[in-house]
Every structure is written in structure tokens, then in C-alpha cells.
Amino acid sequence: MRLAVRGPILSVVICVSGFAVGQARPFPGPDVQQIYQRLLPQIEKIPAFDHHAHPGYSDDPDVDAMAAPPDASAALRTRDDNPELAAAAKALFGYPYTDLSPEHAKWLLDKKTELKKQLAGTAYFNTILDKLNIESSVANRAMMPDYLDPKRFPWVFFADSFMWPFNNEHESARNPDEGVFIPLQEKMLRRWMQQENVTKLPARFNDYLEFIVRVFDDNQKKGGIAMKFEVAYFRPTTFTDPTRQQADDIYQQYASGGTPSEKDYRTFQDFIFRFLVNLGGRLNIPVHIHTAVGIGDYFNLSQSNIMNLESVLRDPRYASTTFVMIHGGYPLEREAIWLAAMKNVYLDSSFGELAQYPAAFKETLKMWLETFPDKITFGTDCFPYNQVLGAEESYWLGAESSRTALAAALAEMVSENEITEARALELAHAYLHDTAVKLYGGRVH
Numbered sequence: 001m002r003l004a005v006r007g008p009i010l011s012v013v014i015c016v017s018g019f020a021v022g023q024a025r026p027f028p029g030p031d032v033q034q035i036y037q038r039l040l041p042q043i044e045k046i047p048a049f050d051h052h053a054h055p056g057y058s059d060d061p062d063v064d065a066m067a068a069p070p071d072a073s074a075a076l077r078t079r080d081d082n083p084e085l086a087a088a089a090k091a092l093f094g095y096p097y098t099d100l101s102p103e104h105a106k107w108l109l110d111k112k113t114e115l116k117k118q119l120a121g122t123a124y125f126n127t128i129l130d131k132l133n134i135e136s137s138v139a140n141r142a143m144m145p146d147y148l149d150p151k152r153f154p155w156v157f158f159a160d161s162f163m164w165p166f167n168n169e170h171e172s173a174r175n176p177d178e179g180v181f182i183p184l185q186e187k188m189l190r191r192w193m194q195q196e197n198v199t200k201l202p203a204r205f206n207d208y209l210e211f212i213v214r215v216f217d218d219n220q221k222k223g224g225i226a227m228k229f230e231v232a233y234f235r236p237t238t239f240t241d242p243t244r245q246q247a248d249d250i251y252q253q254y255a256s257g258g259t260p261s262e263k264d265y266r267t268f269q270d271f272i273f274r275f276l277v278n279l280g281g282r283l284n285i286p287v288h289i290h291t292a293v294g295i296g297d298y299f300n301l302s303q304s305n306i307m308n309l310e311s312v313l314r315d316p317r318y319a320s321t322t323f324v325m326i327h328g329g330y331p332l333e334r335e336a337i338w339l340a341a342m343k344n345v346y347l348d349s350s351f352g353e354l355a356q357y358p359a360a361f362k363e364t365l366k367m368w369l370e371t372f373p374d375k376i377t378f379g380t381d382c383f384p385y386n387q388v389l390g391a392e393e394s395y396w397l398g399a400e401s402s403r404t405a406l407a408a409a410l411a412e413m414v415s416e417n418e419i420t421e422a423r424a425l426e427l428a429h430a431y432l433h434d435t436a437v438k439l440y441g442g443r444v445h
């Protein structure tokens with residue numbers, strides 16, 4: 001409709017902005033492989049900004065504010081017997097074997113130990129980023145360690161724990177996964193209290209909210225660039241809109257003891273969640289939200305799917321808050337991309353590239369690139385699984401999968417007459433680096 005109004009200027013605009021002239025076709029041509037071969041090396045040369053990752057050593061408990069429940073099911077490609085992880089170790093460390101049997105894995109362990117000695121302090125992980133051509137990587141961690149260089153690993157801190165200040169017996173007892181997750185939220189809240197020299201929950205609700213603001217101010221001073229919610233793991237992501245008085249009444253009743261009913265607890269949490277979202281707008285701290293399936297057999301996808309957040313995301317009261325939908329709603333990424341119609345909503349593709357093989361992830365990226373290409377960002381979701389399979393191999397798998405799937409998606413779009421190769425490279429720069437970096441107003445690069 002808008003195009004028709006523009007009339008004669010349209011064809012000029014199309015040529016100048018680099019779109020292919022002519023009609024798009026429904027199949028790629030025989031040139032698609034060649035286009036892919038041309039694009040891939042150029043895409044590999046683009047220094048990336050990893051918008052979601054958990055870098056760190058496997059014995060570092062601060063790589064996340066929660067932990068995987070024991071014996072959780074893992075999707076095929078994310079199991080630790082995935083042979084691609086041996087390819088990762090080969091690419092990064094010259095690993096000479098094709099499997100990760102315990103005898104062979106020892107080689108890898110020794111190699112890493114030796115390298116960590118050679119590359120002391122922050123040099124080890126900086127070198128990993130260099131090898132993968134990642135300029136900077138978000139560190140979504142409970143706290144930052146001294147072995148990650150803050151210039152290359154900007155901190156994204158966790159905000160969930162402020163929603164669990166009361167007695168959590170009922171919350172932890174809901175299922176075995178919550179029995180692991182909720183105590184870790186309590187621990188995180190205690191750490192924020194320690195940080196602010198608060199020994200017990202303030203008696204007044206107003207003082208509790210002020211304590212939260214102080215944590216955010218201090219985290220920002222410590223280099224925190226964004227807040228992250230993993231709330232989908234702990235409760236449904238449908239948020240009602242209670243008044244401050246309602247939350248205050250519940251706080252007064254339970255701050256000093258007693259176990260709130262589930263209904264009261266949710267009402268209180270709904271208020272705190274909206275308070276934090278608002279605070280993110282006020283302090284210019286983007287809000288990252290986990291929006292995919294999650295680890296743990298009890299993760300409830302229908303109660304925690306990304307579309308539950310729609311009423312919050314499309315609420316004009318939060319127009320000054322920047323939202324990043326971590327993991328892009330996977331496996332609902334097709335619906336999720338339409339949330340990016342909101343000017344302040346972005347989608348991160350991390351985990352999609354690990355849960356799916358590149359052939360399938362290519363389809364995700366292509367559909368996103370064809371809808372809101374200026375609203376999508378790259379992330380690896382790297383994580384140290386164990387001593388052998390570290391954040392290093394996981395970085396490699398995420399970066400390689402994303403770059404190859406991106407090159408393939410763009411090659412098809414070029415071959416199908418949707419865009420030119422020049423435009424394809426602009427879109428690659430935006431996805432791998434520029435779009436995310438712009439969200440932080442010069443604080444990252």
C-alpha cells in the first residue's frame with residue numbers, strides 16, 4: 001500500500017538501495033552453491049558481537065544464576081557425544097582425534113591446561129574470541145570473574161531473584177527442577193543484598209524497591225550493560241498488572257516470614273517484573289528475556305512461551321525499554337519475529353543454531369531476514385558443559401553454525417532474486433554485529 005503511494009520514485013529507490021530488479025522466484029537457481037561459496041568467506045571475515053553467551057571455566061559456579069537439573073534430557077545435537085565437538089576441539093586446539101573417548105579427551109584437557117598457563121589472566125579467553133573472529137561477547141553471568149577482559153566481555157546480570165524474596169517452600173516443591181532452581185534464586189538475592197550491605201529484607205516495601213535500584217546503579221557502574229530474566233524457568237510468563245498498593249500489602253504480610261499463597265506470590269512478582277522493565281527504560285538498561293524451551297524435563301512450554309509476553313511488549317508504557325528476546329522464542333520463532341514489529345523489540349538467535357543443524361537453522365534465519373532483518377542479532381549461548389567440552393568448543397559450534405546458516409540463507413535469497421549480493425553482505429553485518437552494538441549507545445563495540 002505504501003509502495004503504491006510512492007509511485008515513480010519507487011524504482012529509483014529500489015536500485016539505489018541494492019534490491020534486485022525483477023520478480024522474486026520460488027526456487028533458488030543452479031547458482032546458489034556458487035553464491036554461498038562467495039558469501040561464506042566474506043561472512044567469516046566480519047568481526048562478530050555475540051549477544052548471548054555464558055563464557056567461563058567449567059568449575060566456575062558463576063557462569064549462570066541457575067544450573068541444569070541432574071539427568072535432564074538433552075536434544076540430539078546438544079548431547080556431549082555430538083561428534084561435531086571433536087571438530088571444534090580440532091579447529092581450536094589441533095585435537096588429533098575424531099572422537100572424545102576418555103583416553104583421547106585427556107589430550108584435550110592437558111592441552112587446555114598448558115594453554116591457560118601460557119595465556120595467563122584474561123589472555124586465554126581473548127585468544128578464543130580472536131580465533132573465532134568474535135570482537136566482543138556478552139557474558140551473561142551471575143558475577144564477573146577476573147579472568148574475563150571486561151573490554152571484550154560486557155556483563156549482562158540477572159534480575160529474576162528480586163521476584164523471590166519470601167519463603168519459597170511451596171515454590172521449590174512444585175517439581176524436582178524448581179527444587180534446583182529456586183534455592184539458586186535465593187542465593188542470588190542474598191548476594192545482591194551482600195553487595196549493598198543489606199543484612200535482612202527491609203521492613204518497608206518502598207525501601208525494598210530502593211534497594212533494587214541501588215543494585216542496578218552499582219551493576220551499571222561495574223560495567224553491566226543489560227539485565228536478564230530466566231523467569232520462564234520458574235513460573236508462567238503471563239503477567240497481570242497489579243497496583244503498587246497490592247504488591248505493598250503482600251510485601252508487608254510476608255517480608256518477615258510466612259509462606260504466601262501461589263496467587264499472592266504471583267501478584268507480587270507481576271508487579272516487580274513490570275517495575276524492573278520500567279527501570280530498564282529509565283536507566284537505559286535493555287531487558288533480555290529467555291524465550292525458548294529450556295533445560296529440565298519440567299520446563300512448561302505452553303505456560304512460558306514467548307507469545308505470553310505480547311501484552312507486555314506491546315504496552316506503550318514500556319516504549320522506552322529495549323527488549324531482547326533471547327533465543328528468539330524457539331521453537332515458536334515464526335510467530336516471534338512479528339513481535340519485532342515493535343520498534344523497541346529485538347530477537348536474538350542463540351540456541352536455535354545449537355538445537356537445530358545448520359540446514360534447519362538456515363530456514364529460521366531466512367524467514368527472519370525476509371521479515372525484520374534489522375531487528376535480529378547473533379548469539380552463541382556458549383556454556384562450559386564439563387571440563388572437556390568447555391565454553392570454547394561451544395563458542396565454536398555456535399559461531400560456525402550461525403555463519404554457515406547465514407551464508408546459506410542469504411545465498412538462497414540472492415539466487416531467488418530477493419536481494420543483491422551487496423545487500424546480502426549489509427544484512428550479514430547487521431545481524432552479526434551492528435544491530436546489537438547500536439542498542440548500547442557506545443558502551444560496547
Ligand SMILES: [Zn+2]
Nearest residue numbers: 052053054381
Ligand atoms: Zn543462555
